[in-house]
Amino acid sequence: MALLEIDNLHIGYPVDGGTVELVRGLSFAMEAGDAVGLVGESGSGKSQTALAILRLLRPPVRILKGSIRFDGQDLAQADERTMRSLRGSMISMVFQDALSGLNPAFTIGTQLTDVITAHRRVGRAEARTIAIEALGMVGIREPEQRLRQYPHQFSGGMRQRVLIAMAIACRPRLLIADEPTTALDVTVQAQIVALLKELRDRLGLALLFITHNLDLMSQVCDRAIVLYGGMLMEEAPVTALFGSPRQPYTRALLSCVPRLSDPPGKITSIDGSPPVAGRLGPGCPFVPRCSLRIEQCDMRPPERANAMRRVACWRAET
Amino acid sequence: MTALLELERVSKTYELERRLVPRLLGLRKPLAAVQDVSLRVERGAVLGLVGESGCGKSTLAQIIMRLEPATSGAVRFDGTDITALEGRALQPFRRRLQMVFQDSTASLNPRKTVRRVLGESLDLAGVAAAERAAAIGDLLEQVGLDRSFASRYPHQLSGGQRQRVAIARALAMRPELLVADEPVSSLDVSLQAQILRLLIELRRRLGLTMIFISHDLGLVHHLCSDVAVMQAGQIVEYGVPADVLRNPQHDYTRKLLAAVPRGPEVAA
Amino acid sequence: MKALWRRPEAAIGLVLVLTACLVALLAPWIAPYDPLAVDLGRKLMPPSAQHWMGTDQTGRDIFSRIVWGARPSLTVGILAVTIGALGGIAIGLTAGYVRGLWEQVSMRAMDGLASIPMLIWAIAVVGIVGVGPVKIGPWNLPNETKVILLVGLLYIPPLARVTYGGALSESRADYVSARRMQGAGRLAIMFGDVLPNCLSPVIVQATLLVAVGIVVEASLSFVGLGVEPPNPSWGGMLSDARKYIFSGEWWTYVFPGLAISLSVIGFNLLGDALREILDPRRAAGISVVA
Numbered sequence: 001m002a003l004l005e006i007d008n009l010h011i012g013y014p015v016d017g018g019t020v021e022l023v024r025g026l027s028f029a030m031e032a033g034d035a036v037g038l039v040g041e042s043g044s045g046k047s048q049t050a051l052a053i054l055r056l057l058r059p060p061v062r063i064l065k066g067s068i069r070f071d072g073q074d075l076a077q078a079d080e081r082t083m084r085s086l087r088g089s090m091i092s093m094v095f096q097d098a099l100s101g102l103n104p105a106f107t108i109g110t111q112l113t114d115v116i117t118a119h120r121r122v123g124r125a126e127a128r129t130i131a132i133e134a135l136g137m138v139g140i141r142e143p144e145q146r147l148r149q150y151p152h153q154f155s156g157g158m159r160q161r162v163l164i165a166m167a168i169a170c171r172p173r174l175l176i177a178d179e180p181t182t183a184l185d186v187t188v189q190a191q192i193v194a195l196l197k198e199l200r201d202r203l204g205l206a207l208l209f210i211t212h213n214l215d216l217m218s219q220v221c222d223r224a225i226v227l228y229g230g231m232l233m234e235e236a237p238v239t240a241l242f243g244s245p246r247q248p249y250t251r252a253l254l255s256c257v258p259r260l261s262d263p264p265g266k267i268t269s270i271d272g273s274p275p276v277a278g279r280l281g282p283g284c285p286f287v288p289r290c291s292l293r294i295e296q297c298d299m300r301p302p303e304r305a306n307a308m309r310r311v312a313c314w315r316a317e318t
Numbered sequence: 319m320t321a322l323l324e325l326e327r328v329s330k331t332y333e334l335e336r337r338l339v340p341r342l343l344g345l346r347k348p349l350a351a352v353q354d355v356s357l358r359v360e361r362g363a364v365l366g367l368v369g370e371s372g373c374g375k376s377t378l379a380q381i382i383m384r385l386e387p388a389t390s391g392a393v394r395f396d397g398t399d400i401t402a403l404e405g406r407a408l409q410p411f412r413r414r415l416q417m418v419f420q421d422s423t424a425s426l427n428p429r430k431t432v433r434r435v436l437g438e439s440l441d442l443a444g445v446a447a448a449e450r451a452a453a454i455g456d457l458l459e460q461v462g463l464d465r466s467f468a469s470r471y472p473h474q475l476s477g478g479q480r481q482r483v484a485i486a487r488a489l490a491m492r493p494e495l496l497v498a499d500e501p502v503s504s505l506d507v508s509l510q511a512q513i514l515r516l517l518i519e520l521r522r523r524l525g526l527t528m529i530f531i532s533h534d535l536g537l538v539h540h541l542c543s544d545v546a547v548m549q550a551g552q553i554v555e556y557g558v559p560a561d562v563l564r565n566p567q568h569d570y571t572r573k574l575l576a577a578v579p580r581g582p583e584v585a586a
Numbered sequence: 587m588k589a590l591w592r593r594p595e596a597a598i599g600l601v602l603v604l605t606a607c608l609v610a611l612l613a614p615w616i617a618p619y620d621p622l623a624v625d626l627g628r629k630l631m632p633p634s635a636q637h638w639m640g641t642d643q644t645g646r647d648i649f650s651r652i653v654w655g656a657r658p659s660l661t662v663g664i665l666a667v668t669i670g671a672l673g674g675i676a677i678g679l680t681a682g683y684v685r686g687l688w689e690q691v692s693m694r695a696m697d698g699l700a701s702i703p704m705l706i707w708a709i710a711v712v713g714i715v716g717v718g719p720v721k722i723g724p725w726n727l728p729n730e731t732k733v734i735l736l737v738g739l740l741y742i743p744p745l746a747r748v749t750y751g752g753a754l755s756e757s758r759a760d761y762v763s764a765r766r767m768q769g770a771g772r773l774a775i776m777f778g779d780v781l782p783n784c785l786s787p788v789i790v791q792a793t794l795l796v797a798v799g800i801v802v803e804a805s806l807s808f809v810g811l812g813v814e815p816p817n818p819s820w821g822g823m824l825s826d827a828r829k830y831i832f833s834g835e836w837w838t839y840v841f842p843g844l845a846i847s848l849s850v851i852g853f854n855l856l857g858d859a860l861r862e863i864l865d866p867r868r869a870a871g872i873s874v875v876a
Contacts, residue, residue: 041506042477156371185370186533190577212507215579242581256507258536260563260578267540269511273476338690385763412769425760429782442768484764491768 001072002029003206004053004174009066009076011048011057011230012277019064020278022048024230026066032173035200035207037217037238040227041253043274046210049227050176052076053208054093055083070174089119092167094160096179101163102151108162109147112169119170134165137202138195157188161195168199175200176208181216193219214257218242226250229275229285231300236309246311249286284313320397322495322527323359323382328352328391330377330551351377353551355391359495359527359544366542366559367531368574374551375531379497382529383417384408395495413443416488420500422480426472432458432483433468439490457486462516478509485516489524496521497529502537514541535578539563547571596859602852610656617650621818630835640837642826648837651818652845658730658812658819659849663799665734667792670741675781675788678746682753682784683776693750700743704798705805708736712811729814730803737802741795748791752784759783786864793857797850804846820845 006028012021023045030036040046051057053068055075068075070091075083087093095101103111112131113124122130128147135143138161151159160180167175177196181189197220200207211217217224218238226233226241226249234247245251255268272289283298284290290297296314303312334347352374359365369375380386382393384400393401400411419425426435436454445453455465461482472480481501488496498517502510518541521528532538538545538559545562547555547570555568566572609616619637625645633640639648677696681689712732720727756762757780765775806812807821815822820842827839 041508186535187370187573187577190579193579213579215581218582219579239582253508256511257581258511258534258540259581260536260539260575261580262540264540264559267511267514267537269515270508271512273478273509274506380763383767385766409769412767415767417764417767419760419764421760425764427761427779427783438765438770439768442770487764 002069003032003034003071004030004208005067005069006049006053007067007069009049009052009068010064011045011052011061012064013060013062015278021064021280022061022230022277023052024280026227026230026232028225028232028235030174030206030208033200033204033206034223035197035209035221037221037224038208038210038227039212039214039217039224039253041212041274043229043277044227045230045277046227047178050093050178050208050210053176054087054091055080056093085119088115088167088172089170090172091174091176092170092172093176093178094163094167094180096182102159104151107148107150108154112147112162112166115166116169130169131165134169135162137168137199138162138165139191140165156184157191160184160188160192164192164195164199168203168205171203172205174206174208176210178210179212180209182211182213189216190219196220214242214254226253229280230277231285232303232310232312233286234309234311236311240309246309246316247313248290248292248315252289252291321358322361322396323357323529324392324394325355325357325378325382326392326394328355328378328381328388328393330374330381330386331389350551352381352388355548355551355553357546357553357556359529361494361527362525363544364521364528364530364542366538366545367529367548368533368535368538368545369548370533370574372550373548375548376499377551378548379417379499379529379531382497383415384412413491414493415495415497416491416493417497417499418481418484418488418501421504422477422484423472425484426480428472430471431468432470432472432475435483435487436468436490439487443491445490453490457490460489460520461486477505478513481505481513482516485513485520489520492524493526495527495529497531499531500533501530503532503534510537535563535574547574593859593862595855596863599852599855599857599859602848603856606656606660606849606852609653610660613654613657617647617653619647619650621646621651621654622816623647630830630838632835633837639841640835642823642838643830648823648841651823652820652841655818655820655823655842655845656849658807658817659800659803659846662730662734662737662803663796663853666737666741666799667795669734669738670745670795671788671792673738673742674745674747675749677742678749678751679753679776679781679784681746682750683757683780684772692746696743696746699740700747702740704737704740704802707740708733708802708806709809709811711736712806717811717814728817730812733803733806733812737799741799744791744795745788748787749784752787753780756780756783787861789864790857790861793853793860797853797857800846800849800853 006026009023009026010021011023012019026049038046038049048057048061052063053075057063063076066076102108109131112134113127116122116127116130117124131147132143135146140146140158140161154162181192184192193216196207207220209217209221221238223235224238224241225235226247228249234241234245234250241250242254245254252270256270258267270289275285281298282300284301287293287297292315294314301312301314303310304316329350330352332349332351334349335341335345355378367375367378377386381388388401392399395411395415400408403411433454436457437450440450440453454468458465458467463479463482467479475483502513505513514537517528520526530538530542542559545557545559546553547562547568549570555562555566555571562571563575566575623646627645628641629643629645631637631641637647637649639652642648677692681692715732717729719729720731762775762779765779803812804821807819808825810825813819813822823842824839827842830838
């Protein structure tokens with residue numbers, strides 16, 4: 001049985017005269033220990049998907065349809081009590097903005113031990129030991145002293161490490177990282193990504209890495225899912241995705257990244273702009289910007305799948 | 319031929335001690351944001367200024383734009399020393415250097431329509447009121463926006479559109495030097511190149527000289543004629559991208575390059 | 587405007603405020619009787635068809651006095667806030683934009699001024715200066731003028747502080763830098779760019795301060811330092827009605843009390859509603875990050 005199985009997920013919010021859908025029929029699965037990258041630009045629905053797994057969607061946004069099975073249990077139907085027991089212990093999340101993810105009024109020691117005692121039956125002393133161990137695992141030196149410090153005394157990269165420590169303290173089976181490095185410098189980014197990779201290897205947790213940065217994702221993930229306009233465009237092992245992208249959007253997106261390895265002066269973009277939720281027709285969301293579009297594309301493309309990959313395009317041959 | 323912009327040993331130190339009593343007693347907490355920076359930017363060049371947060375590149379941009387005074391050193395524009403100029407004396411130069419900011423949401427007054435923003439720019443550039451409407455339309459066209467956008471407010475525009483308006487605002491003054499501070503970092507990847515291509519096209523057509531501040535080495539590699547790497551307020555390496563990015567001499571440059579994520583090894 | 591109607595509290599607040607303002611404005615045409623007309627033969631009569639709110643201890647029609655009494659209450663509230671706003675915005679805006687020594691000096695001065703308790707200040711000054719008309723040139727202004735000036739002065743600090751906070755953060759915005767870069771003048775930037783973007787909290791604060799002003803005026807009139815009798819004022823009417831609290835002539839104090847309460851509630855509700863509506867996050871609409 002898969003660790004996480006999402007089936008036909010629809011997320012959206014109501015407006016006068018209908019619903020605006022942010023995620024439109026997304027399905028994918030993860031096994032224990034998988035490292036999957038969820039890639040997309042604004043409007044792709046990637047963050048909403050992550051929030052939906054933990055049932056942290058902000059009203060009026062909610063799950064409209066579909067199931068999210070974790071270890072067989074459908075989280076879309078679970079009650080708040082069940083979710084509370086899962087969050088932080090079985091499934092954890094690391095957010096983008098480390099500054100607002102930590103409460104500035106409390107020491108990180110307090111915040112760490114709070115998470116630990118909420119989910120494990122341990123006393124404060126043992127919780128403290130676990131906290132120190134977690135800080136050590138994320139590469140924070142002199143953890144005992146650091147426990148007594150406040151978030152503002154940490155640099156951006158260190159704060160992110162603290163958030164990761166909080167996320168793994170209870171040894172979750174699935175760690176969701178939503179753009180964990182976007183606000184950080186390049187050198188720190190590389191460190192955090194390496195840390196995530198190491199933790200995954202060491203703790204055997206499954207990692208769902210959400211980002212818009214394809215290259216960064218490829219450093220830590222084995223498999224990638226490309227989202228656009230709330231729909232899945234392509235799913236493939238990372239090397240296959242980069243080597244032979246089959247979906248027009250994936251191909252276009254890859255060509256947009258300015259690489260040091262390419263000869264200078266070549267910068268590609270995709271004409272048009274990213275989709276706006278609520279203004280999308282029934283067909284493929286990439287239609288307005290796709291150079292390969294045909295008439296059939298006004299109907300939602302099927303997902304053509306083989307053992308290794310899935311492509312949502314009328315014109316793709318796997 | 320004089321360089322368009324010349325920085326000579328420019329330094330900027332901030333005083334962190336704000337309390338009255340320690341200051342009176344001479345106790346200071348200086349922070350050197352920019353230390354002893356010297357640069358030459360020739361006409362038509364595109365200088366890339368690279369560095370991580372806190373390296374001083376934004377402060378340097380503010381000094382060049384005379385939004386902040388330098389603590390020491392000289393800033394020369396087209397041969398004239400503008401370091402100490404203020405008010406009226408600085409006015410004729412203000413027009414010739416313009417900047418595009420990183421966050422287009424913050425760089426446009428949320429309560430002003432595009433028309434008003436561009437109109438103010440044109441007004442200060444000396445364009446007569448009668449010609450302003452036409453000029454606004456022309457500017458919008460130049461940056462690839464439909465003329466009807468003039469009546470919109472910033473929140474009615476997408477990020478890319480806002481950035482185009484910010485560029486139009488800068489162009490309204492007919493500058494000779496355009497400083498772009500991370501102009502595309504807040505945009506989607508598939509859009510970044512649209513704005514970059516616009517900037518390059520404008521540079522070609524209007525003969526602009528550009529300073530391009532970025533943390534993205536890939537962008538610098540593709541767009542710039544020269545590169546300066548900054549760390550802790552100082553320029554640690556300078557040269558043409560081909561040299562600097564392939565054969566970095568300084569440790570920090572090497573570190574930056576090593577941290578750039580590369581795609582996976584693919585058998586094409 | 588549409589947003590106001592969606593929330594019942596806002597609508598109620600607006601209605602109350604508008605009613606109070608209209609009543610004050612149109613007093614001469616609304617009041618059925620002369621508020622000063624004494625008729626000892628008809629004193630302390632309960633509400634009836636001829637006197638909707640009854641009569642007071644000298645036979646004056648209470649309804650007419652309530653209507654006319656709206657004027658001092660609202661004028662004090664609104665004019666005092668106007669003085670406070672003009673002074674406060676000017677000080678707060680310059681302190682937040684120009685900064686430096688002026689910022690330190692003015693904000694400390696505001697802190698000092700803010701520490702003076704409003705009612706005690708008003709009572710003390712009017713008590714010392716004496717109750718009576720104010721002579722300015724050829725004009726004889728009523729006693730309330732003193733109250734307006736005193737309260738207005740003490741309104742400057744809160745409004746200055748609110749403006750200062752907004753000006754401080756807006757001055758750092760890139761759009762202000764962009765204007766400086768174009769060579770725009772200081773005044774143009776302060777009033778054209780910074781001020782419009784920090785007005786919202788000021789408006790909210792101002793509305794709430796009007797409510798405070800109404801209570802201050804009523805309190806002063808209650809102790810005899812506000813509106814000079816026999817001129818009608820809600821506070822004064824309450825003072826007159828003190829003797830009758832236990833003797834059953836409820837109409838002498840219930841109506842003035844209600845007038846004060848309802849107008850204060852009205853301004854408070856309006857202020858709260860404005861705070862919600864003017865919240866900048868709403869201007870951007872629902873921003874759903876995908």
